[in-house]
Structures are given as structure tokens and as C-alpha cells.
Amino acid sequence: MCQLLGMNCNTPTDILFSFEGFHRRGGLTDHHADGWGIAFFEGAGVRLFIDDKPSSDSPVADLVRRYPIKSKNVIAHIRKATQGEVRLENCHPFVREMWGQYWIFAHNGDLKAFNPPKGSHYQAVGSTDSEHAFCHILEQLRQRWDRAPEPGQLFDEVARLSAEIRAHGTFNFMLSNGEWLIVHCATQLHYIVRQAPFNTAHLVDDDVSVDFSTLTTAQDRVAVIATLPLTDNEVWTALAPGELLMLRDGAPLFSLRS
């Protein structure tokens, strides 16, 4: 299956350290070699890099590793194809615009017999169950609200939609509009909130450490969410199957276990 990586912060932060470990799982330390992608919010704008090459062997991943893009919300995905060919239009994250905001989405899992009706606002371009699920979520939100509602209202509606969709299979996903990051755990998802006092972290996938105390200020707060913990000397919290979590400014805002 695929792997997911997300970051949500209170100040624009680069994801170089986490991506260093994560991208190695795309063909090097793990077998997720059917493409990858990463989306960064910068203000209201989005930078999306997708590639149908393995992330451990991609010139685009090479750029991302060297170019410290600072962002408050990031979603990355390494793909092990289950549905949909290995083609660019099937690489996650997917992007759409809703209510004058960009929305980004990535999914880890496999949905069976999931055939939502054709949307009047959003349609999938590729053939993945994932993009169909994303378009279905947006379509339902858009039909309910003409403009962005409060985060709490959105959270409740996404919870309802997640429960509906996960009846079709495994539905770990990450969703962001640049203000907040919503993550849903079906099987595996772990997170950590880093804040002062910052310490040194050491990657699982490579012998690399970073001392965050030299890179941060006392006010910084960064939440990192990943399918599996990325570091081996920090305490990661496992989300429960069925748990939905909304993060804003590097901290949990709403959560629901069902």
C-alpha cells in the first residue's frame, strides 16, 4: 500500500528532514515505487510536484530534497498502485479549487465498489478510487455550502463523509485547504507535535539526525503525520482506526473516534 506524509505548522517550515526519510520508502527502503507526489501551500498558492517515477529515483524528488520550500501545510504520498495504471494523472496528491481556495488530497488504501454519482462541480481526471473519493467529498461539501463554513462545521461533514466512504474499504487520507489539515486513519497513521524545548531527531530510514533547537524559535509548533513513524528516538502517537483529526497551527483542533 501507499504511504502518506503530512505537515501542519504555525509558521512556514521546510519539510526537508522528514522528506529525506520518507522519499527513501519509494523504492529504496520499501516497495512503494509506482510514483509519488508532494503538495506545498505557500500562502493561498500551491506548489504540486508529482512524478510517475519512483521517488528514490526521481529528478523532481531530487529538487524537492534540495530546495527548502517553507510551508504551513504539506501533503506527500508515495504510491503502490492498487487501482489505476501508473500514469501521471493517477499520482497523488490531487488538487482542486473550491470556494476560492485550493484543496489538496492524498489517500492510502483501496476502495471497492465505490461508484459515487458524477459530480456537477468536480469530476475525476484519472482512474483511481482515490481521486473519485476526493471529488465526491468536494462535491458534497460544495453542494451543502456556497462559501467556506466554519472549520468545526466542515470537520463534522468530513467525518460523516469519511464514515460513508470507509464502508467501501481502506481509507487513510489527508486533506488540506491551506488553513488546516484533516487526516483520517483507517489502518495506520502516526503523528508527533514538535514544540519548545526542541530536541534532536534521528531518521528510521537513513542515518541522519537534525537538532531542531538550532533551526526553530520558541514559538514554533510543527505537527508531522505519517503512515509509520519517521524517527526512532521520539514518541509518535498512533491514531485509532476510524479516528479523524483536524490540525491547525501545528496542533490538534478537533478529533473524533468512531
Added chain:
Amino acid sequence: MCQLLGMNCNTPTDILFSFEGFHRRGGLTDHHADGWGIAFFEGAGVRLFIDDKPSSDSPVADLVRRYPIKSKNVIAHIRKATQGEVRLENCHPFVREMWGQYWIFAHNGDLKAFNPPKGSHYQAVGSTDSEHAFCHILEQLRQRWDRAPEPGQLFDEVARLSAEIRAHGTFNFMLSNGEWLIVHCATQLHYIVRQAPFNTAHLVDDDVSVDFSTLTTAQDRVAVIATLPLTDNEVWTALAPGELLMLRDGAPLFSLRS
């Protein structure tokens, strides 16, 4: 003002040679230094690279120059900000999904007192007149058709919308859905169709030549469209002010002068 570059081919082709000259106009041989972007179709998927740094000094442009992405439809843009701050969300090309296809758009010019009504399907994220024009065009097409019409019908409707929008100012633009490329000339736009027998071309902006006969097959056909000619030893055709041109498979399909 900004500069535009487009490519439309009958076989996936890399744009390295044209981009080599074009990207130098972003801060080096010309003064378009307020960001840049390039969008490539690969099948139904889109690769979008945007940057708010000058293209002559951008690590992302560096990647594009070294990575021979093969595409049948490309739109690139170098920005000289007239409306909208220098921010990522204001960099062209812009992307939206319509009828299950990605659509890309870039604009060179300046629209005054252009305030289309808020769309029910498409809204601008940034503050440029350009993105508002793109969303307005999509909104009108989407309200008229529930699914993609024939290219000829689309061309006629885009012609009508272009005439309406250009009453507000300068409206050179490029638009593609991955099957065809539509270009509209308000002030300056030049194109060339390269096909067998292929010759050697020499860049205006740099002392670089390429012998296309060594890189192509006899069936290849490539149309390149740019604000100003990119080579100094080939004959480029100037579009007339008010001319709209749809290209498919590297050749003009429909054109209208008005």
C-alpha cells in the same frame, strides 16, 4: 508585460530548446522577473511548475531545463506583474478541472474594470485579472455544456468570450485541455510549425543551435507559439491583433480574425 510560450505537437516532444531561450527573458535578456511557470500535459495528467522567483534564477527552472519532459501541449509564462502582488497564487499558468479534463491558461496583458460575477463552479484564488478571466471563461463554458462539446463549438464560444473580455484591455492568452491549444493575439504572438524536412534552428537569446533533423521522425509536427520569435534563422508567422487560433496535432485547426 509578460511573455508567453506554447507548444502543440502530434507526438510528445520536449521543449528544452525553446525553453532555453525563453527562460532567459525572465530577468536576464529581458525584464520579466516577477515569477514564471510552465505546465506540461502528460496524457490526461498535468505537471505544473510555478515559481515566484525570476526564471533565470530559479532552481525549478533549472530542473525543467535539465529534465526532458515530453508533452503534446505545453504553456509557459514569464511574469511582469501589472495586477496582483508577486505571490505564488498569482503565477501563471493556472489549472482547473472541467468535464473530467485539466485545463491550463496563461495571459499576457492587462484588463481594466473587469469584474465578472462570482462563478458557481470556478473562483479565482489569487488577485490577478488573468485568473479571473480564466475562471470566467470556464464558468461560461461549463454553464453552457455539461460535457465537452466538439472542438469547433468550443472554438466559437471561446471566440465570443475573447471578444467580450478584450474590450477590457490587452488579452493575449493561451488555453489548453491537453487535446488542443487555443491562442489569442491581442498585441503580439508569433508561431512556427516545424515538420519534415527539419532544419537547424538558432536561438535569439543565446548562442545555441539545434539540428531538429537528428531529433525527429518524418511524421513529427510541432507548433511553437511565443510572444516574440525565439529563433533568428526561421520564418515565424505573426498573428493579427484579434486573431484566435486553435492548434491540434501541431497544426492550425480553426482560426478567426475579428
